[in-house]
Amino acid sequence: MESATAVTALAALAHDRRLAVFRTLVVAGADGLAAGHIAQALAVPPSSLSHHLGLLEQAGLVQVRRAGRSLIYAADFAAMRALIDFLTEDCCRGLAPPAESACQPGACQ
Template identity: 50%
Template sequence: MDKSSALTAFGALSQSTRLDVIRLLIIAGAEGLSAGDLAGKLDVRQNTLSANLTVLLNAGLVSNRREGRSIRYFADMSQLRALLTFLLEDCCGGNPALCQPALDTLACC
């Protein structure tokens, strides 16, 4: 990920509803969530959610799939990993052992 893409992603995540959406989609995993489910879980109007989802889509942090009249959204885990990698690529002055506690905290159980 280049600096410009990282700045776009961080900008997209710098709003409360969008950050909540990403966190819910990460939890949902491969199943994703429909726009209606997201709106209900976040108690947000659908038109407000739609605008926020567009920002996340344009930043490459989510993807979507039409299912009949509904649209299902998914966290783009490869883009999220790329963002974390960009942020941590020079972590700990080249001493990976110093980063291990943070990586252990992030590791899935």
């Protein structure tokens, strides 16, 4: 991942409402959620939600597809993993930590 891509993704997540939307989509899994469901679940006005979803989509963290008249949003798990890998890339002197563990101080000794 390029630094500019990581900065864009992190900037998109650096807002409490967008972070809540993204976390909701992560919990929803690959099937995603309709925009109306997200708005209702988070008590976000549709126009505000549209703005936040647009920024998350532009940052490459969210994918959208049409299902009939609904727009279904889903977290892009590959992009999320790439961002996590970018952030932890050098934490263990160049050795990537196992996927199931966080990079803890002393973990790679």
